[in-house]
Amino acid sequence: MxxxxxxxxxxxxxxxxxxxxxxxxxxxxxxxxxxxxxxxxxxxxxxxxxxxxxxxxxxxxxxxxxxxxxxxxxxxxxxxxxxxxxxxxxxxxxxxxxxxxxxxxxxxxxxxxxxxxxxxxxxxxxxxxxxxxxxxGADWDRIGREVAEDIVKQCGEGSGKSGKVAIVPGQLTAADSVIMNEAAFAVFKEHPEIEVVSNQASDWEPEKARQITATVLQQHPDLCAVFGHWGVHTIGAGNAVKDAGKQDDVLVYATGGGNRLICNNIEQDVIDRYWSYNxxxxxxxxxxxxxxxxxxxxxxxxxxxxxxSPLIVITKENYSPSMCWDMPS
CATH class of the missing domain: 3.40.50.2300 (Response regulator)
Incomplete structure (x- = not known):
């Protein structure tokens, strides 16, 4: 480790x-x-x-x-x-x-x-x-811990869900992935009902993240959550969930810089929970x-x-377009 x-x-x-x-x-x-x-x-x-x-x-x-x-x-x-x-x-x-x-x-x-x-x-x-x-930059330890704690709340004991989670890092040796995975697995260790069924890197590519997630959904149709380590490639994972008609069953978590593209995908039910470091x-x-x-x-x-960097957590429940920022044209 x-x-x-x-x-x-x-x-x-x-x-x-x-x-x-x-x-x-x-x-x-x-x-x-x-x-x-x-x-x-x-x-x-x-x-x-x-x-x-x-x-x-x-x-x-x-x-x-x-x-x-x-x-x-x-x-x-x-x-x-x-x-x-x-x-x-x-x-x-x-x-x-x-x-x-x-x-x-x-x-x-x-x-x-x-x-x-x-x-x-x-x-x-x-x-x-x-x-x-x-x-x-971002406090990756805090993000990994908070995401994992929310996954436990949504997918763990008493939730009625399978507890199965797929993690989609950008690269396994990238600093964010190293630290977030370490923090998340420390939380999951205290909750044996949580099972990480996949931890495959997308190389930051949305299409590869989509393919990975589509395969995991075929193997584990009762998947409860996807934890993507960067919002842009996690859009691909979220689209795989949506294509499978499981957007009401599988929560898609992501992190990132909070640009307008992310807010658009929260509006479109592609991403459910997003840790933004702006x-x-x-x-x-x-x-x-x-x-x-x-x-x-x-x-x-x-x-x-x-x-x-200060963090805000954007969800469907608290979402406002003002939570994201735009690059000048």
């Missing part, structure tokens, strides 16, 4: 001091000069999806405002290319690299190399086994963290500056 190192407190004294320095009218607006001309490289798993586009939009806005050189190196879902892009970024010696880790292992050594050479690394939403200067808000948090790092904020030894 893979365990990630614990990061430090949500905000260290250095981060709070740096935030105060940004206050309008503060003489420390010389901080602007400390950021001007600094270079930031963002290496995402892929652009063209609302998560990364939303994050990058917010970081780019702040970079332009404060004279920061900001570049994006798109790996386009190619893991070999991502490793190469990160290595090339290190060679350019920027002031900060923002890493969107596809797995807990892939960039671990390179993150350490960057930090050892004096290049700060901010990990965004998906963390590595290697700590770095900062992390901004990617637009994460982008603002990442942009703020970028600025304070460039002004010299440092974590305590062995820890990370950390901001965990």
């Amino acid at each position: 893979i365990r990630l190192k614990k990061a430090g407190a949500l905000m260290g004294a250095a981060l709070i001091t740096a935030l105060v320095a940004l206050a309008p009218g503060n003489p420390a607006h010389a901080a602007d000069d400390r950021m001007k001309g600094k270079k930031v490289i963002f290496v995402p798993i892929a652009m063209g999806i609302t998560l990364t586009e939303g994050w990058s939009r917010r970081m780019a806005e702040q970079a332009e405002l404060f004279g920061i050189e900001y570049e994006v190196r798109d790996a386009a879902f190619d893991m070999k290319a991502m490793s190469e892009l990160f290595a090339a970024a290190i060679n350019e010696k920027p002031d900060l690299i923002v890493a969107h880790n596809p797995t807990v292992q892939l960039l671990a050594r390179q993150i350490k190399k960057a930090e050892d050479s004096g290049i700060k690394v901010m990990q965004l939403n998906l963390s590595s086994l290697q700590n770095s200067t900062a992390f901004v 990617a637009d808000g994460q982008g603002r948090d990442a942009a703020t963290m970028m600025r304070v790092i460039l002004q010299g904020a440092e974590p305590k030894d062995g820890e990370m500056l950390r901001v965990d």
Whole structure:
């Protein structure tokens, strides 16, 4: 079982001091000069999806405002290319690299190399086994635990349901899947009536998630719940449930950045329960963290500056279109 190192407190004294320095009218607006001309490289798993586009939009806005050189190196879902892009970024010696880790292992050594050479690394939403200067993103342990507890409530003892659950990760070694699965299985261990009948990765592809779920439904027509680890590919799983005419019998759980596409699929009975960490808000948090790092904020030894994203749980019962956000056209 893979365990990630614990990061430090949500905000260290250095981060709070740096935030105060940004206050309008503060003489420390010389901080602007400390950021001007600094270079930031963002290496995402892929652009063209609302998560990364939303994050990058917010970081780019702040970079332009404060004279920061900001570049994006798109790996386009190619893991070999991502490793190469990160290595090339290190060679350019920027002031900060923002890493969107596809797995807990892939960039671990390179993150350490960057930090050892004096290049700060901010990990965004998906963390590595290697700590770095900062992390901004979802609290995956909390999400996995809360989803599992709700599954127990809906499918466990006294529910009259089978207790059978299918889990559809994006990738089994992705940080979100590692942490959510560990948290969920810890809950399920206390409830033996819950049976995980499938735990197959979709490689983030909706069609593959649909095929996996369709097969599971054929093998287990009394399935009670599907837990998808990212809303976009879970749409495929939800469509398989709907195609089988089981949307009233099988609950579809998902997590994600809460964009308009997700709200549309809640309205269409494709997703039932959704843990949203609001990617637009994460982008603002990442942009703020970028600025304070460039002004010299440092974590305590062995820890990370950390901001965990606020969560909202969207269900059919509490749903409102305002719970999701839109990318500007």
